Structures are given as C-alpha cells and as structure tokens.
Amino acid sequence: MLKSTYRIILICLSLFTSMGYAQVSTIQNIQGRNIQSLNGKWNYIIDPYENGYYDYRHQPFDQTKTGTGGFFDDREQKDKSELIEYSFNGSPQMNVPGDWNSQAEKLELYEGTVWLRKKFDAKPEKGKKYFIYFGAVNYEAHVYLNGKKLGVHKGGFTPFQFDVTNKLKIGENSVVVKVDNTRKPDEIPTTNTDWWNYGGITRDVYLAEFPDHFISDYKLQLVKGNNNLINFSLRLADATAGQEITLSIPELKLEKKYKTDGEGKIDDEFTWNNLSLWSPENPKLYEANIKSDKENINDKIGFRTIEAKGDSILLNNKSVFLRGISLHDENPLIAGRLRSKGDMRMMLQWAKDMNCNYVRLAHYPHNEDMIRLADEMGLMVWAEVPVYWTINWTNPATYANAKQQLTDLILRDKNRASVVIWSVGNETPLSDARLSFMSNLVETARSLDDARLIAAALEVHREGNTMVLNDPLGEKIDLVSFNEYAGWYFGGVPSEITKIDFNIKYNKPVVISEFGGDALAGFHADENTRWSEEYQEALYKNQITMLSKIKSLRGITPWILTDFRSPRRQHPIYQNFWNRKGLISETGEKKKAYFVLKNFYNQMQEKYK
Template sequence: MIKLKYRLFIICLSLVSISTYAQVSSIQNIQSRKILSLNGKWNYIIDPYENGFYDYRHDPFDQSKSGSGGFYDDKVQKDKAELIEYNFDLSPQMNVPGDWNSQSEKLELYEGTVWLRRKFNTQPETDKRYFVYFGAVNYEAHVYLNGKKLGIHKGGFTPFQFEVTGKLKAGDNTLVVKADNTRKPDEIPTINTDWWNYGGITRDVFLAEMPQHYINDYKLQLVKGSNNTLSFSVKLADATAGQNITVSIPELKLEKTFTTDTEGTINQQFIWNKISLWSPENPKLYAVTIKSATENIQDKIGFRTIGVQGTDILLNGKSVFLRGISIHDENPLIAGRLRSEGDMRMMLQWAKDMNCNYVRLAHYPHNEEMVRLADEMGLLVWAEVPVYWTISWTNPATYANAKQQLTDLIVRDKNRASVIVWSIGNETPLSEPRHQFMGNLAETARSLDDTRLVAAALEVHRDGKTIILNDPLGEKIDLVSFNEYAGWYWGGTPSEITSYKFDIKYNKPVVITEFGGDALGGFHADENTRWSEEYQEALYKNQIKMLSQINALRGMTPWILTDFRSPRRQHPVYQNFWNRKGLISETGKKKKAFFVLKDFYNQMQIKYK
C-alpha cells in the first residue's frame, strides 16, 4: 500500500504548478555580466495581517480583475480626500542585502510579511534583454515591477530571477518585494529548525542587461576520474543554432571554439595536459574566459577530482582525511547574516586557524561568495539543502520544492572546485516515504552532476553500548555520514563515552557530520559540569578517542565553528537564545575545545601527507 501511494505521489509531481518557480534557470555567474546593483536602502512596511496583499474578504489583490489595490501599487496621495493607508516614502529604511531581524528591534523575533521597495533609474535598450536577479529572499517572495507582478519564488537560500524585458520604463522604476518568512509544515525547511529564521532580502539584488542570445549556463570541469580530460558545456537562453562560443585559459595556452547545436547547447570533451590540480595545499584557480559574439564572461575555475574507493576518499587520486568544521551563515560578532566578503573571510580563516581543510556549510546553501572564497582559500566544501528533520514526505509540492532547491544549488556552484559533496538533507527520520523522497533527491543530484560525492547527515540508533548505523539511504549515497551526540544528549559524562562501539552497515568512508556539546565562553568549572569550557574540552578529547576506533573514519565536521542564535535555546544563563556548541564564542574568543580539535587535525595532516 505504501509503495502504491508513493507511485501516485510521483505521478502527482507532474501536476504540481510550476508558477511558484516562475523563472528561467538561474543565470550562471551573474557577477560577470553587465549588472546594475539594486542593493542599498529599501523602504519597508511591516504587514503582519497582510493588508497589502489581501482585501477584507481575504482575496489577493493581485488576482483581482484590475490586479491592483495592494501595497505593490506604491501609491501616493494625489487628492486630499483620497484614502491610502500606507506610504513607502514615509516608511523607514533597511539595508539590502540584510535580514530585518538584526536591523530593527521590533523585528528581532518577527515572522510574517514585510514589504520592501526600491526605486531605480534605467534606460533600457530595445535590442537587449533584462532580468531582475535576487541572490536570496527568505522565505517566500512575491515580486512586482511598476505595480505588475513578475512572479513568486519559494526557498530562502537560492537565487532566482524574472525577465523584465519590455516591462522596464525609461527613467524611474519601482521594484516591490513581499517577503514572508513564516514557517510552514509543507515547506523546505519545515516548521522546526535550530537556527534563527532571518527574514528579508538577505543577498544581492541586480538588474542584469543581457544580449538577445545570451549564455545562460556553462560548465567547465574535469571528467569524472580523469586529470586531463575537460568537459565543457554551454546552454544559451534560447535554442539558437550556429553560435560560436570560445573558451580560453591563457595560462594554459588553451583556446577552443565550438558551435551551438539546434538546442542552443554545446557538450564537448577534450584532452589538455599540464593542468595544475586544485587542492587545499594548492588552491590553484585559472582565469577562464567564455566568449560569444556578444558576451565576454570572466571566471576563476579550479580543476580537481574527487571520488571514493573502498573506505578511502580520493582527492586527485590520493587518500585524504577531511579535517572539517560546520558553519552557519551568521556572524556571531554582529547580529544577522554574513554581510560582506570580510565577514565570510573571517569565518573561513577561523576554520583554517584550526588547521581545517574542509567546511560543512550547513544547513542550507550559503552565499555564492562564500563558496568562491573557499575556492580561493583552499577549503573543501560540503554544500547542503535544508531538507531538515521531519519533512512532509508524501506531499508532491514539498518534494518539488526540495528538488528545485537542490537543482538551484548545483546549477549555481557546479564550477566551484571547493565543492566536493552535495548533501541532500540532515537528520531525517526513517520511514518508507522518507526513503523514497531522499533516494529520489540522491538520483537528482547524480543526474545533474556525476563528478561529486552525494551524501546526507544521517542519524544513528543505539542498542546498549553499541551505536548503530543501518539507514537504508546509506545504499544510495557515497559516504557513511552521520551525526552523534554522545556525551551531550545521551551517553553519560564525557569520560563515559569511550566505552561505546560502532556497528556500521556499509563499507564506505565514514565522515562524522556532527558531534559536540555546549559551553558558555568564559565559564570554567570541572570537566563534569555542563556548560563549562572544561566539559566541552573533555567531550572533544573523549569523542576523538571514541571515533578513532572506526577504521574507516575519513573525516569530521563537529558542531560548530561559532556560537549562533537560535530561538530553541532558552536557558536564561547559559544560552539566552544562543546555541553554545561553537568552538568560538559570540565575542570571538576561542574556547578550550578549539585547541583539542586543532591538535587532532595537526596529527591527521601528518598522517595523510
């Protein structure tokens, strides 16, 4: 019966409306195109009752015959008798990109709708195409240009765009976004999470000017298992044949020209020797140019191979130990999302200070700039989508949403050498609908990119002193990757956890995606006193002893680099809405456990030279 229901579920996927994702595939490397930044000060209106979207009968204004009546009209009073119950011009402003929670005290815990408006001036050309591009809006975005709806997007961490060719005015234009970060049971992520629900336009906004037959997507990387065969693909925005596209890497004296087929695509492979392979020790990036008759796109791309063989992870054909740490997209020193390259570089440098060669960007796609910095700084990356905890496994729309977010992540970051793992979720409980849901996501990831590993942060179960990993999803992913919290949520005190043993079903590389415990920075006591730095320090020492029993152990990303904000963490003394599992406090101070992990990573670096 369950299998029959799931087959019906898959059939229903084809019936799910795609209007939620009313966009062409996200433009690759938007930063290298001709763009007008729409970042800066945006006026905003808080709208908890959504008066700017629904009339008093709770019917959407933008679905009425006139399509008007909402805040997106951005009306101003022209007659003293006219009734208008909002005014963007007189409303406060916030910075975009930026979350609203950290910019207004009254919005710190707010979940709901906020309207944001930006005016801009442009002079559109008749032979060009134009797109409004958002790096991310959390969570549901309704976008309007000059009072007309462009579309809707769901998903708080991936880019999207809408074409505005023919909709722009010469001169002043008004862009309005209805951003709604309300948690809902059928969304991705769902209601229950363990991080702050930052709302708003949290990443860059651009107006992109493109030629008629622009390059929408491209990929340049090594073929799986090869260190000298390059795969080059291009997809024009329309099916235009006969367009010459040249890819060049001057440093390698490489220049190749190919012609698009009837679908407007190129898919070619060619051998090129003397490529210096990217690695954490040698984060080599090549300046790459992709040129058409109307475009000249610049990128920096590294080339490396990643794979598994038995219980080994092979980077460029050599066994590697992933010396990692988990990271949230949040600055512990300044409330809110990471705002700038400086913020992101600080977080990644803290990881390198611990002698990490690897970071888990949890639990959702981080800023594209974060991944580009990892390329530059030599840090391997686990990239994840927020299929987190308990999802609506049998809802076709929920699956479509998860698949779209995974697709958007892979499309955006497939040219980044640092990314070695696509993660399809975190701590999802076992059930047959879940196995089908997650298995299909794994297949999607492989179909989109067969050159990287596919994984998920699994859960373990216990039988007495045995920690068991037998999740059926383990058959479909490349790593035995799992979270375990011995010494914090179960297992007794830190000194007691070394008596646990592991029973792991799969003969694959083991990567521990989470372990750890909370410590309030600066609070000192004996090693059996919870919340103390000494407890956390002892926990890390004994976790390393316990995990070192696993012969197939090939990496870890303990939870987590820095303390981060979470409404779930409410103890008034030790937490105060902070998850304190960070190895660095909210003041930037390294806790004692930081140095325990660093010492272990120093040993692993020597062992895996």
C-alpha cells in the first residue's frame, strides 16, 4: 500500500514540475555571477479579495483567452475614459527584501495576497541567457514579466528563478509578483506553527546574466571519513560535452583541468595532503576558482569531515560536543526578518559570546548569507526544512513540495563547511504514513549529500519518570535528536526534573534539539514562580543535571537564543505575542539562564579539548 502511495507521489511530483511550478535547478553561488540587483523600493497593492487575479466569475485572468485583465498587466491610463481600478504608480512602496508585516501598521497581522511591482532597465545581449532570481518569497509566488506569466513557486524560504531570456526588453521592464502567505493545511509548513508568518519578498532579487553552456552547479568538499580526499563535481546547465573547466585554489597551489562528459558533467576525486581543516577553532576558508572559457566563478570553501561513529560525533576525526543554541530568522530588536548581514552577524556573535560552537537554524532554511557568515565565524550549523508538526502525510503534492524544499536547501548550501546536519523535520507525530514520508526525505537527503549527518527533531513520550525515545525514524537518521520540555510543559517544577531518567532505543550520539521555558526579562521571583528569570534559571540548572545522566549526550540546542514574535503566545502580561523562551530579551538583555548555559559550555569546552 505504501509503495503504491509513493508511486503516486512520484507521478504527482512530475505533474508538479510540469504545471508551471518548475524552475531550472537552483543555480549554485548566485552571488558569484553577473547579477543586477532588483532590490530596493517596490510598489505594492494589498488585495485581500484577489481582485487582481480573478475576474468576477472567479476565473484567473492569466488563464483567460486574452491572458490579460489582472494587476500583472501593470497598466496605466492612456485615455481619460479608460477604466482601470488599480495603480502601482499611485500605490505605496515597501523595501525588498523585506516582509510586509513590519513595514506597514495595517499589515502587521495580515495574511493573504499582496502584489509587488518593480520597474528596471535591462540591456539583454544576443547569445546570453537571463534569469530572474528570488532568494525567498513567502509563501506562494506568481511571477510576471511585462505582463506575461513566468510561473509559480511554493515555499517561503528557498530560492527559485525563471528563464527570461526571450522575455526581457531593451530598456524599461516591469516585474510583478503576486505573493500569498495564507496558511493552508496541505502546504509546507502547514496551518499551525509557532512563529510569525512574515509575508513578502523577504530575500534578494536579481536579474542574472549567463553565457550559453553556463555552470549551473558544482560541489567541492572532502569525502566522508577522509581528511585529504577531495570530491569535485560540476554540471553545466545543458548537456554540452568537451567544455574545458579549470579548478584552482591558489593558496594550495592546486590547479586541475577537466573537460565535461557527454552529459555536461565532471565528477572527480583526488588527494591533497596539506589542507588546513575547517573547525570552529580554525574556520579556515580557501579562495577557490572555477573557470571556463566564458565564466570565472569565485567561492570561499572550507574543508572538513563530519560523521557519527558509535555514540560519538567526529569533526575531522576528533570527538566533539555540539555547544549549541536555536535561532529564528528574526531580529528581536527591530520587527521583521533579519534585514542585512549586520543583523545576521549580530545574532551569530551573540551565540559565540555564549561560547557556542554550533547553532540550530530553525524551523526552515535561513538566508544563504547566514550560512556563509557561519562559515566565516566558525559555527557549525543544523539546517532544517519546515516539515513541522501536523503535515498532511498522505497528500502526494505535499510530499512533492517537502522534497523540493529539501532539495533546494541542500543544493544551495552543500558547499558550506559550517553545515554539518540536514534536518528533515520537527516534532512530527508517529504514524505509518508519517514514517514513510519522513523516511523518503531521509533517503533524498542522503542521495544528494552523503557527507553530512541527517537528523530530525523527534519527540519523546513519558512513562512515569522515564522519557522514552523509540521513534522508528531513529533507525534511519544519524543522531538520536529530540525535543523535551521537562520543567515547562511537563515534569513538575524545575527541582523535580532531576528525577527523570531516559530510555533511548538507539546506540547513537544524543543531541537534545530543544528544551527550555519562558521568562519575562526583568520579572524576578522565587524559582517556582512561572515566567520569572529565576524559574528559567533553575530550569536550566536542573536540565543540565538531568541531561548529564545520558552517557551518549553529544550536544544540545536549547530553545532559544532570543525572544521572538508568535501569534500563538497571547498572555497580555508575560507574552503579548512573544515567545519568551529566549535567553536574551527583545531589548538585548541577557536573562539569568544565559549565564548558566555559558558556564556549562565553558566546562564542555575544557572537557573536549
């Protein structure tokens, strides 16, 4: 039965690809290409009834015989008798990249459709290829250029692009994007989440120019378990044989020349003995260059290995303890998504100040710049897709969407040394359908990248004073990684949780992907008073005592670095639409539990020297 279900899923994935949801496979290292930024001020129209998309019979304008009549036409009145009931030129503007919730007061809680329009000049040349690239749009994006539909993309946190080679005009062009962040039960994520549903074009937009036969994808990393065997693979956007490619790393005096095979690919392994390996203590990045007769691509690459052996995690063949913290893609000090590298660097530096060597970027793919900064700053990364809570496990289209988001994440970040774990989901309830869904995602991740660990944030159940982990997905993944909230959602007051023991089925490294409790910064009381800093402080002290019983404990990422906004958190005194589990408040104040965790990490650093 389940095999039949997944045959249907594969058929659906094919249909999903053919119905305009498709894109050219994510282009590696878009920042290293010839790009024109389309960031800046975009005009926008709020459209809760989707008048700009449907006619009065609720038929999409872009599917009518004329294919016109919607806001995507970007029309301007040329005759005084002409009826046009919208105007981008007369509409307000917002910053792109940026979410709309933080840029207009009346949009703070808005979920629905907003149209965004940008005019830009272009000078397309013959013999070149052009793509419009979006770093992320939340959630469903319908993209139009000069009134013609380019396609649709679903997924709020992964990049996509459309080929506009034959659609660009010399001179002024108009790109219009219909963005809809409505939560729906069959989507990834589903309707129920615990973070703010920021809508909009939240990451960079580029017009990218390429030669014909351009390099679409490449990978440069160490082979799993071998500290001097390098794998280099490359793929052209088309199956062009005989394309000359040169790989060079000047600092290593490394230069290798290749020719693409009949499928436009290169796949090679070679030994190099004098590598300085990337680690949090030594975040070494090499300037790498990949060159053809028409392209010259530069990247910064770190070389390291990561694997699980027995109950240990080995970084460059040395046992390591993951001193981590979880993060959302949100600036607590200024409403909205992280806006710049400065915002991102601030968040990662706060983690390093607590002596972290590792961060969990929850619960969705974060900005590519965040991963590159982690490379530079020396922080290992858990990267995740938003298969979160109660996904529709039996809908083939939902699986196809999840698989595409996971694929896009891995293709985008596979050259980043900081990424040591791909996570396929968070707190998903047990069922046969869910096990098949998640197992297939694990297989997808392994097929795309076998040089990293695969994980998921599992759940435990409680039997008396014992936490039991026997999720069958644990057989498939590399870590016993799970969330537990003893002392907050169950387990009594903080002093009582040290009585709890663990029954873990699998002999694998244990990583606690979440624990914690809320505290309102500045609210002080005794350690049994909920919402006080003292309660959170005691919870962390006793959690550390409790978790230290686990002999195979090899890492933790408590929930969470900073307070963050959530519509689920409604207590008017202590929450006010904020999840208060942060160790740092929305004003940047360190709570008492922050220092408990930092002290523990200082001890673990000494232990694992």
